[in-house]
Amino acid sequence: MSGSGKKNAPLVADRRYSGGSGGKGGSTPPRKPAPAQKPAPRKSSARPPRRHGLIMGLILGLVSLIWRVVWGIGWRVTALLALVVFGAAFYFQQQLPPVSDLVDARARGSVTMLDRDGQVYAWRGETFGGMITSDTVSDHLRNAVVATEDKRYYQHFGISPRGIASAIRINLSEGRGPLEGNGGSTITQQVAKLLCLGVAYDASKWKSEAEYEEDCRGGGVWRKVKEIPFSIAMEWKYSKAEILTIYFNRAYLGAGARGFEAAAQRYFGKSANQVGPAEAAMLAGLLKAPSRYAPTNNLKRAQDRANVIISLMEDQGFLTAAEADAARAKPAELSEAAAKNAGGFFADWVMESGPTFLTKETTEDVIIRTTLDQKMQRQAEEALAYVFDTKVKEGSNAQAAIVVMSADGAVRAMVGGRKIAAAGSFNRATQALRQTGSVFKPFVYAAALDLGYSPADFVEDTPLTINIKGSGPWTPENYDKKFKGLITLTQALAESRNIPAVRVSEAVGRDVVRTVASQFGVKSDLAAGPALALGASESTLLEMTGAYAGILNGGSSVKPYGLVELKLQGEEGELFGQGGGIGERVISQNAAQLLTYMLTQVVERGTGGRARLADHPVAGKTGTTNAARDAWFIGFSAHYVVGVWMGYDDNKPLSGVTGAGLPAEIWHEVMARIHKGVPSQPLPMIVPEARTPPVASAGAQASSGGVAGVPAEQQAPLPQGGQQPAPGAQRTGDPVEDALREVLGTISGTY
Structure with a gap:
């Protein structure tokens, strides 16, 4: 049955596309197919690539190229430097000796000085106390060194980049170069410097050890660079404890x-x-x-x-x-x-007086036993300070020196100068040559006494003029510009009269006076003219004090000394013994004891009154040079001889100071202190018998310059230019002539 519609229509796919004009009326055109659904894209965090312009692209490309070149070169250079550092460190590591060979850094030895009681009081040279290790020192010392010098010592490998960077920052912030000032050195780097980066001391290359060490401590980029491998080598070779051990032993402190x-x-x-x-x-x-x-x-x-x-x-x-x-x-x-800090000047003097190869230039450790008495040294320093604090105007730059010695020349104390600005280390007791003034006069009288004169003999204190060949007339004057006529030798010395001293010197002969003085130890070039008697020559305080010690010991020469024994540390036998002491006899004991009496009268009734001690008999002599450029007092008790000098380093005149003033007071203060608790002892002296001065005869003219009461034709021949008439040296048997020879005023007033 066709057309009935009862059968199902056949399955036909929908037409997706129209094929021409379409169907017959009423037919629906085909639908457009729906587009296929795509899955939703995932969200991404990456930013989409930027598109740069041409110029920016070129710039970025150039930067990228440079970076690749730099990186390529950089890592290669770094690797090469690392290899060089490693090689250098390996080389140094192989050269480094055992720790025990590095602990004593000295190229020269030390001198340790002991006082008369065997106590250490001074050191010279460089002392080394013996090897210590970082394990045997006090924990506090090890910690103090690490805390101060390198707190990260146990963490780094010899150098500290952080420390170097910090040091550069500090240097730049303070206006210095990056490697000037703070170096950021670790303890290891400091030890590298102490070892001079392995360069040994060579005396032919450096003038001194100090110059060598200065070069070792020098900065500079190359030395800093060299420190790096050397320090790494040390960390490679030694333990941290061993590096500290080297540091503890070599550091100069x-x-x-x-x-x-x-x-x-x-x-x-x-x-x-x-x-x-x-x-x-x-x-x-x-x-x-x-x-x-x-x-x-x-x-x-x-x-x-x-x-x-x-x-x-x-x-x-x-x-x-x-x-x-x-x-x-x-x-x-x-x-x-x-x-x-006792005996600084004394120690310097001992170093000068000993053999150079065992003192200043010693390569051994030397022990020197000396004559120094530390108590007396302090007392001398205190006495000087006391006088200047109480009796000298504040701010004075005047200098002073003191020497204390025994009668045999053993120096017990020495003050080489006051500690004032610009005083320096110049030892005014041993190095300063100064005019002696009237402290030289005792040697004029020593020559006369040894020839037979007596302190009770007479000499004229009247005007005197001497014609000096090539120079013309010379007229000495007394300090007070006055004349006292006929006086004893004792009074002439006590009052420090100049004209009588010249008369005595000319009478006994200048050559004799010069010989006596030089044999007593006054070694300086003594004046040749008549001014010799007035101390025109120069000498040191040490020499003059030693010469007075010869008077105290009975007339024998004295060589001042401070060194008693020198030996090497750790050895028993001495290499050198005492370097001075009592020598040959110069004048008779009788003459020395008469001269001692005369010097006591200087203190008792003459110019040295301020030096008098209440409980000890003393003797001494004042001295003042022209224009008061030098002022002296030298004297002694039965126990000690003390010399004092005062003046300016630039030789300008002292203001209102003579030997009878401040030097005598300093001398008194020193003697009072060193004699505290010492029993009083009489001086070895002879008191001469008093004599009656010659009585003027009716025909004698006092104004003639001769001896009062003695006709001119009976006077002794006049001395010529230092020849020795030696009056009083022997008796002729003629009472008048003998009396004349006993009178030193037999020289006429002008010749």
Whole structure:
């Protein structure tokens, strides 16, 4: 049945596209197919690539190229430098010797000086206390050094890039070059400098050890660069403890102390393994500037520096707050020997008087026993300070020197000058040649007494003129411009009359006076003219004091000495013994004791009254040179001889000062102090018998310049230019002639 619609229509796919004009009327055009759905894209965090312009692209490409070139070169250069550093470090590591060969850095030895009682009082050269290790020193000392110099010492490998960067930053901020000032050096680098980067001392290359060390400590880029492999080599070769050991032994710590053991002994009188926190901090503080912070130079400055170190130790946990407070409350103090700093000038003199190869240039450690009495040294220094503090105007630049010795020439104390600005280390007791003035006169009278004159003999104090060949007439004057006529030799010396001294000198002969003085130890070039008698020649205080010691000991020469025994440290036998003492006889004992009497009268009734002691008999002589450029007092008791000089270094005149003034007072203060508790003892002297002066006869003319009461035709021949008439040396048998020869005023007033 067709067309009935009962059968299902066949399945036909929908037409998706129209094929022409369409179907017959009413037919629906085909639908457009729906587009296929795509899955939603995932969200991404990456930014879409930027598109740069041509110029920016070129720039970025150029930068990228440069970076690749730099990186390519950089890592290769770095690798090459690392290889070079490694090679250099390996080379140095192979060259480094055992630690025991590096602990003593000295090219020269030391001199340790002992006083008369065997106590240490001075050091010279560079002392080395013996090897110590970082394990045997005090924990406080090890901690103080690490806290001060390199707090990261146990963490780095020899150098600290962080420390170097910090140092460069500090240097630049303070206006210095990057490698000037702070160096950021580790302890290892400092040890590398102490070892001079392996360069040994060569005397032919450097003028001195000091110059060598200065070169070793020098900066500069090349030295800093060289320090790096050397420091790495040390860390490679040695342990941290061994590097510290080298440091502890080689570091210079001021006052000639090389190493912490020597410094601890020098400053505190104890070993480096016994120092406490305050002492350890002071020692560690010396590493920055040994001379500036040496406690023997300025104890307060050294203590202030130590307080800085104590704070560092506290901050880094090496000290508790209580320990740090205790260390600040009780700062380190010098040992008695170091605090006294005794005998500086004396020690210098001993160093000069000993053999050079065992003193200043010694390569050995030497022990010298000396004559110094430390108590007397302090007393002499105190006496000088007392007089200048109480009797000299403030701010005076006048200098003074003192020598104290025994009758045999053993020097017990020496003050070479006052410690004032620009005083320097010049020893005015041993190095200053100054005119002696009237302290020379005793040797004029010594010559006369040895020829037979008596202190009771007479000499004219009347006007005198001497014609000096080639110079013309010379007329000496007395200090007071007055004349006393006929006086005894004793009075002439007591009052320091110039004209009588010249008459006596001319009578006995200048050559004789010169010989006597030189044999007593006055070694300087003595004047040839008649002014010899008035001390126109120059001498040192030490020489003059030694010459007076010859008078005290009975007329024998004396060579002042300070060295008693010299030997090498650790050895028993001495290499050198005493370098001076009593020598040959110069004048008779009788003459010396008569002269001693005359010198007592200088103090008792003459120019030396201010030197008088209440409980000890003393003898001495004042001296003042032209225009008061030098003022002296030298004298003695039965126990000691003391010489005092005063003047200016530039030789300008003293104001209102003579030997009878301040020098006599200084002498008195010294003698009073050194004789405290010493029993009084009489001087070895002879008191002469008094004599009656000649009585003027009716025909004698006092104004003629001859001896009162003696006709001119009976007077002795006049001396010629230093020839010796030697009156009084022998008796002729003629009473008149003998009496004449006993009178030193037999010289006419003009010749």
